[in-house]
Amino acid sequence: MKHIDSALLDSLIEKAKTSPRRRAHHNLHPELNDPVQRLCIAMEPGTYVRPHRHADPETWEVLLILRGSLALNIFDEKGTVIERTVLKESGPVRAIEFPRNTWHAPVSLEPGTVVFEIKQGPYKPIEEKNLASWAPIEGEPAAEKFLEWYRTSKVGDVAPPTL
Incomplete structure (x- = not known):
């Protein structure tokens, strides 16, 4: 039996705090070729996830908040925010499912998320063609500026130039 308990969450948060990428993963699926991927991800403020999409015809994704809060922006092909959902452990929205070919990226809004x-x-x-060309690559100096924009962006905002 596998459990997601406070000890696991506390451990992941500590790993994320000391990670250069400011995040840590714990897979519940036994192998990477498992037909359903299930994992906990601790994300500290300052971690950057480049906007991306999952284009395989069978691919869908669900995010369920366990602790803290994060924003999830949905973008159009050019980087305009078309939907912004905040997931919080205290609600009102705690989970989101989005279909294939949806440009998206999460951003941690508080420590311990x-x-x-x-x-x-x-x-x-993720193949290069499924990483947003209008967003900087992780580790580039422009990623920090993009992340700051992303934390406060609203529906209708357009991603800033990456140059």
């Missing part, structure tokens, strides 16, 4: 992610497997690294 942990989400449970469920998506169609097997695991496949």
Whole structure:
């Protein structure tokens, strides 16, 4: 039996705090080729997840907040925010499911944020064509500026230039 308990969440949060990427993962699925990927992700403020999409026809994704809060922006092809949902452990929204081909990226809004992610497997690294060309690559100096914009963006806002 696998459990997601306070000890696991506390451990993940501590790992994320000391990680250069400001996040840490714990897989519940036994292998990367499992047909359903299930994992806890601790995300500290300052972690940058480049906007991306999952284009495989069978792919969907669910995020469920376990601790803290995060914003999830949905973008159009050009980087305009078309939907923004805040997930909080105290509600009112605690989970979101989005279909394939949806440009999206989460941003942690407070320390100690942990989400449970469920998506169609097997695991496949995201191809370059499914990473937003209008957003900086993780580790680039522009990523920090983009992340700051992302934390406060609203529906209708357009991603800032990455140059």
